[in-house]
Amino acid sequence: MSIEINNLTVELCADKHNANCINVADSLFLTVDEGEVVSIVGESGSGKSFLGLSILRLNPLRISKITSGEIKIKCKSQKTEIDILKLNPDELIGARGRLVSMIFQDPNTSLNPVMKIGEQITEAIIAHKKVSKKEAKDTAVSYLNSMNIDGKSRFGSYPYELSGGMRQRVMIAMAMVLEPCFLIADEPTTALDVTTSLQVLKLIEDIREKSNIGVIFITHDLTVARSISDRTYVFYAGQVMESGNTGDLINNPAHPYTISLIKSVPSLSADYVPKQKLFTIPGFLTKDDFSKGKCRFYSRCFKRGEECLKDIPLSSFTGGGKSGRDVRCVKVKNF
Ligand SMILES: Nc1ncnc2c1ncn2[C@@H]1O[C@H](COP(=O)(O)OP(=O)(O)OP(=O)(O)O)[C@@H](O)[C@H]1O
Ligand code: SF4
Ligand SMILES: [Mg+2]
Structure with a gap:
């Protein structure tokens, strides 16, 4: 089980006429093995989030394009071996969440503010798995419980009714509920206080141990990288x-x-x-x-x-x- 990124180049252009372009990821090689946590460390604006988004081809198409490379994903448990860059739009939707999940940098804008959190998780399950609504709901509750959120009583809460740390844990539950082979966690602890940040790091560590998934952990904080990752890539200007x-x-x-x-x-x-x-x-x-x-x-x-x-x-x-x-x-x- 592995992610193997070969020679990935992502171009970012200041306007839609493809002027003022920069390589926000430049001839990038990166590997992540089963059960391994790999950190991507670098200061603000260096292109870390763009890289994470590009792995799932979620980079904004209006201003950026992937101009070369391979993003090979091997997942033994799902008997799948693919190159993300070669998937058609339907295959890509199937791979997102199921093969590789992402915890986005900002839980405040990534969760739907007018939808109950339990329903958001249930919707993700039903979109990818052939299960009844009741089964999906039970799974959502149990994943919330595993993130130390009382699933039953919080199922009907809206994101604004939760603290920042709880929203972050809802995002992790949502990322994990499809049992992906890989997780991309983009600065999951940045906006949190020290105690909540440690809880979230511990949760990610537990998930890695229990499910043996590979994790790409994006952070600007070397002390966090030291505490959680096996290998580190130091990133600067793409x-x-x-x-x-x-x-x-x-x-x-x-x-x-x-x-x-x-x-x-x-x-x-x-x-x-x-x-x-x-x-x-x-x-x-x-x-x-x-x-x-x-x-x-x-x-x-x-x-x-x-x-x-x-x-x-x-x-x-x-x-x-x-x-x-x-x-x-x-x-x-x-x-
Ligand atoms: N929507 C956008 N439109 C134009 N430029 C963008 C956009 N998003 C990011 N950029 C530019 O792309 C570069 C990389 O941004 P990115 O968000 O990947 O950085 P980052 O390393 O994740 O930073 P941070 O640590 O602040 O999250 C930056 O120079 C930024 O100015
Ligand atoms: S010594 Fe030169 S090549 Fe090395 S990091 Fe500094 S500027 Fe770059
Ligand atoms: Mg970022």
Whole structure:
């Protein structure tokens, strides 16, 4: 059981005449195995949500298109092996939710505000499975229960009657109810307080253990990535800058962007001194960072030089950690 993304490029254009286009995902390779949690980490605007949406071909068609690549999904329990990019519209609707489910970044806009939460889950079940309304309702109640929400009494609640954390858990119930092989969780804990955030992370961890599904966990928070994922892809301006085993990558980062990101998180930084001025990466991510002909991190990199003014390939290293490491930087020769 696996997701294998090969050479995926997604173009995003500022207007419908295909002008001002950038590659919001650029020649991307990514794998997720059965039972594995893989994090995609990067700062706001780097293209993480676009990547998640593109895996299900939910990227907004008005402004973006997938121009190359393969998204191969193998799911043993459903005896299915497909390339998402080759499915026709009917096959695609069947695959969404059943093969790969997504917890969207914003539960406030992803749930229908004028429909009871129990009915929203029941509707998803009936759309994909041949079951009676009663069976679908019972399943919805039991999934709400498994998310620590009293299914019976909350079945008839509208989203506005729930707290943010409860809405997030309803989204997880909805994503899991079709028993998919893979889950894409887009910043599922960002808007939550620490306690609720830990509960949601624990739920995702429990689901992975119980169902052995593969999870793509999108986050801007390296500490969350460290607590939940086996491997991490560090993403900047539509490209993978570095990837490898999460623990190794955080303890021994190679790419200047990963090094800077870790330095910006006081609790992860090895040289953190209490009350010292906090480190921030200079500048911010701009549209120009997505352009070709230079390293995409060039304008903010503490190590940049003339040799960085060209497209930089991803290089693979095998030593130094439990698993291999891929790094996109001309100055990294080993790690
Ligand atoms: N609907 C849209 N129209 C135009 N540009 C968009 C749209 N949605 C996203 N973008 C642009 O695409 C790029 C990637 O956005 P995306 O939402 O994937 O970022 P992200 O990494 O998920 O950020 P965040 O951490 O803030 O959620 C950004 O530069 C953003 O400006
Ligand atoms: S290629 Fe150059 S600009 Fe890019 S991360 Fe490496 S040193 Fe920095
Ligand atoms: Mg996002």
